[in-house]
Amino acid sequence: MGSSTRRSLLLGAAATLATPSLLRAQQADYSPRAVPDPVETRRNLSSFERIDWREHFESLGVATIICDTTSRALHFWNGTGTDYRLYPTSVPMTDELTRRGYTEIVRKRVGPTWTPTQAMRERDPTLPDFMEAGPGNPLGTHAMYLSWPAYLIHGTHDTRKIGRRSSSGCIGLYNEKIAELFAITPVGTQVRVI
Template structure:
């Protein structure tokens, strides 16, 4: 009798854990990685050359191709503070493999020992690829420091793993519309 009671309690306890997870999955608002789902139509009137939505809350970048047949989601790093976060509409205006990095004036005020880093350097904060936005000093770029992805760790940019920015770089044309939310 004790074994049956113990077994019944274990089964009931396991079911109690599974049911809420199943109910959450049925909602369809989040994928397996916990990124909030996005639809390009909620942000843009048309796909244009393509669309990117950078969601700073869920720390994900959503990409749609010009014909809508390719949708991808990438984990990102996001700005450390709201003061460093620029939100709104912009677009990709330039792309660079092996970008060099120069600290901005505000970064030099906060970190006077920072120095420019040559493109291709192992310690380059921009990683292997960069896509420049129409906003000065704001980029979507890679990072060699993989600990930053999934966390608020940038000075305003959106960072991706180097292999993911290389993938996104290849499929994203200049003129792709971007929205940071």
């Protein structure tokens, strides 16, 4: 048997063995609705769904952000609707820590400092009273403060948190993504957390 015949035979056998796996992969339902219970099994996977801002606001205002805690995504539209962006996020650890409703961006800060709330310190007494900006700071490189006290949209140095229930109430983004969002989001941007 020649080397080209053996090679053809081996390639044919490999293709035959792989066919059932390929068929199963093509027939699998990968839609967001097919993902199992998100609380129990999802890790860093977001099942993004496109959202229409008109379902939540009467106008775009100076800009609009919708934070979807179910799909773990932040949707941004500029004031003219010509710039739409979608970012993966971290979301609060529990429903009790999740505040939903309408708010707005009231201030922004590069290199935010962090002061854990009393409730955070009660849950974890090892937290510091205060933390300067820097690599260990859980607010990452940029923060946008909401009109709700102690709620922010901010970065994170711990990239494992994105796509997970991992915050004490805030919405977290990769540092590169919060820097991008920070640059295009004016103070006064309307925000809805759903």
